[in-house]
Amino acid sequence: MSEYRAPLKDMQFLLHEVFQVEHLWSQLPELAELIDKDTANAILEEGAKLTTEVIAPLNRNSDEQGAVWKNGEVTTPDGFKKAYQLYCDGGWGSLSGDADFGGMGMPKMLQAAFEEMTQSASISFALYPMLTAGACLALAAHASTAMKTTYLENMYSGIWSGTMCLTEPHSGSDLGIMTSKAEENNDGSFSVSGTKIFITGGEHDLTENIIHLVLAKIPGAPVGPRGISMFVVPKFLVNSDGSLGERNTVTCGSIEHKMGIKGSATSVMNFDGAKGFLVGEQNKGLNYMFTMMNYERLGMGIQGIGATEVSYQQAVAYAHDRLQGRSATGAQNSDKAADPLIVHPDVRRMLLTMRSLNEAGRCFSTYVAKQLDLVKYSDNVEEKTKAEHLVALLTPVAKAFLTDMSYDNCGLGQMVFGGHGYVREWGQEQLIRDVRIAQIYEGTNGIQSLDLLGRKVVASKGQLFGVYQKEISQFIETHQANEALSAFIKPLQLSLTKLTELTETLLSNTQQDKNLVGASATDYLAVFGYVSYAYMWAMMAEKSLAKTEQDDFYQAKLYVGQFYLQRILPRIDSHIQAIAAGSEPLMAMPADLFIGP
């Protein structure tokens, strides 16, 4: 397995040239003094060292060895403990944490770049701090000051970790039917009972304490999702002086044996009257959890980018090294028995597909991170509101589209290796197995697509979509006269028109056909994603055009972007046609006929 190199140059291009963060940050009071271009670059370079030199080398073994459960305890793979210590020592757990409680308060745009490197290095490893960061976010947003004081600092520092306990054996996508119970004690604490499954990092040996955020129902609460509350249930109770107290009655019953992310402990957690503390108000747990989920969902998209980056780097190296066949236009390497794979158009198709989707994906996740930063830091109401709308609209796209593309991309990377890609030692097949989960957890991509089309587009009567559509239209208008950019602007304009028409058609038809949202959602999200990537490519091209003489990097951007627009973007037409067929072809067949002959 070849080494991972952090794509710092592309990350810096996005931050400094495409999104011009120095200007952006200088406008945001909390960031203006905190960070500038040099600091950002220095942080990324340090992040690159940690992830490439310390974490990445552990990844292959972590798959072979896996996390191991024994008598309720979980041992993480060799090296994870030491790497985690270095991660914490470097302050990486606090990077974007709340500055009032020990965090560094750095913007999400920077955090996102560092997260990508961590995911590239090892998805199994990255999940441990990722869940902690998400739990911190939920607490920072919704917990009382006392609770934040008790937990946040140790979680930012990484001495303690966090989890998110939602799923139950019979309750996954449908959280409203969960049965975990929380009964109030005399002292205002709660006794939490129930079984939670698929809990990432539910038990492990990396930290002194594990802070579980648990969803459960208080007896008498409303039926369904509106009756769910959130509780902090620490593995070890915390004394009033902050020291660790009694072991709580929460135990890890087992860990799952999975397709991938074998170094990540996916735990069955049994809460047996465990002592818990209500976060915020009763019955608002699901809303609170969404604070965390939205964070995690962008993180899943970033996980996808990280995996594809590694797959691409390895595949491209192999395509240059491996000699097989001859170029159709005559030998390129006539002193050797064969030409390198890179001469073959079909190999280039696979590599360019991976790269054009992944560079657009990185741009898109940075764009969404920018919106998150504006929501958090902007004091301009209009700007903040627009950013809130974009976050709501784009989060399901960032989660589902990026991970769908990444799974396919890692498949292409494996295919470049042929049979060698199927053999474990090369690492390509592990990327597929690891990144596959990103399409499934934190709400399956099917659920994301329903969120996008149902809850975001249709429920807002197109308002959220309008915000995005308007921004892209303005970009097009601004650059319409730029002849040099027209090969990017024209396809963007055409595809945006198609997406807008599709959206309008769906908005007017969903009333009379209740199944139309469900029948269209997955294809709609794909169209939305591809058009968004066309927007990303147009933005990147606009910043690259003038600099092609200066650096091949910019020339490559134009080549890869053109490949995207000409060979990938046409995929939207098939999705649009599939949607146009309506829900009838899906709903007509009686359920019992699905059972095959």
Added chain:
Amino acid sequence: MSEYRAPLKDMQFLLHEVFQVEHLWSQLPELAELIDKDTANAILEEGAKLTTEVIAPLNRNSDEQGAVWKNGEVTTPDGFKKAYQLYCDGGWGSLSGDADFGGMGMPKMLQAAFEEMTQSASISFALYPMLTAGACLALAAHASTAMKTTYLENMYSGIWSGTMCLTEPHSGSDLGIMTSKAEENNDGSFSVSGTKIFITGGEHDLTENIIHLVLAKIPGAPVGPRGISMFVVPKFLVNSDGSLGERNTVTCGSIEHKMGIKGSATSVMNFDGAKGFLVGEQNKGLNYMFTMMNYERLGMGIQGIGATEVSYQQAVAYAHDRLQGRSATGAQNSDKAADPLIVHPDVRRMLLTMRSLNEAGRCFSTYVAKQLDLVKYSDNVEEKTKAEHLVALLTPVAKAFLTDMSYDNCGLGQMVFGGHGYVREWGQEQLIRDVRIAQIYEGTNGIQSLDLLGRKVVASKGQLFGVYQKEISQFIETHQANEALSAFIKPLQLSLTKLTELTETLLSNTQQDKNLVGASATDYLAVFGYVSYAYMWAMMAEKSLAKTEQDDFYQAKLYVGQFYLQRILPRIDSHIQAIAAGSEPLMAMPADLFIGP
């Protein structure tokens, strides 16, 4: 993991109703006396018993346990030996073997159905007899009578197995650069030396002897693929009385650790002056191997169908059992906390995608098997020639399109299970890992697409395509007046026109752009596959229309077929657009710019 049920009803529908084998076989002299409808059905039912009751239960453990190499010996997973014995006792290894040498001489159409069941039961297990069957085919077609007498009977009976030794560490898709050598001995035998990798069943504990078919170069032979000869290299030399003699100098150096098919021993074979016997003439080895490869390639497609069938059966059962969420049109299951997954349009989309592609795939593989039977058994020159053309044209499609669809389908099956699909015990993730190899081995699907477009369509100047196009056109013409069938005929006609135009455009442009074949091949094969499936659905619908009152089975065919035409077939338009962009977007970027920033 739920049980596998053999889809006998669908198989019988294809054989007896769609392709009317009783009539077909009665016209073919060698088959007329051998087999009729009842015999065929009895064979399939026996095959179903063996595969569902004996082989399928071994599959899950075979993945966990794997084949194990120790000191050059390979132990297959628990139960494989006993199951293999029952397989041999049932005569399954000889099913379509040459009757002059101990085979049963049954048609490929029947063999294909049995093969699918074996692949559904366990791909790892199925590979052992599959490679033997392919080796037998190459020997039956090209070896001398003496050689056939020596080897075939014991291979049909399963006492001995066979392999195909092509790939070398530096020579995979490009076999012309192989370096394995075969030097002639005084007695007319050869000394074969070299290392072969990725040899399925190269070593194992199932049989008394292993007959390797090895490609190697005789010193002085022409450079490249025209200098390759084929040799029989038995693990144990065979004495003139047929008994086993000396151990040959071929050894298994190791087996690969792979993404899937862990129960199949993928071996590194070292030939160290091993005694080998030339098959047929010198330097024709690659042609001979293609006899076997073509057989294996259809077999790979069938492997894909087998995997999807299991994934679908399990996913559909889960979609009926698992209660999650409510129907968009109101509760369907109001006495329970939630409705079954099957009420959700997006779940139906996944299931119908799997089923519509897989039933078309089964029809297509039966159709290709029919052509193989006509090539073998027909004494009508015109019919035989047409069938030869169709086999040449459709083999790469059967290999690549069926396996591409199957990998995606098994992904959908896993997704229906959500997080449970990612956990090993449910078996869904194993199907993905196992079936993935089918896209890679026996010539990657990229190689298949080059074979289709380059060697079959373009090299024949469209002649082979014309044979197929004409047949479909005739079908359309025959049924044009059938109003009830028009929902099937119209989309078929429209898509065939698009495929024909695409083919003509490519035929006229490949001369001036040498990279156009490579740049278009993968997308072309996809369009070809989807249009072929539209043809299959029209054929199946035509036989189902009149019987919908008689049996739900026929009604389901119409629903599933309509889903295919309305929601899947539109995919061709995106592929056609991608091809229309030409090779420029692929070839423009200099090779060194592929290395990322």
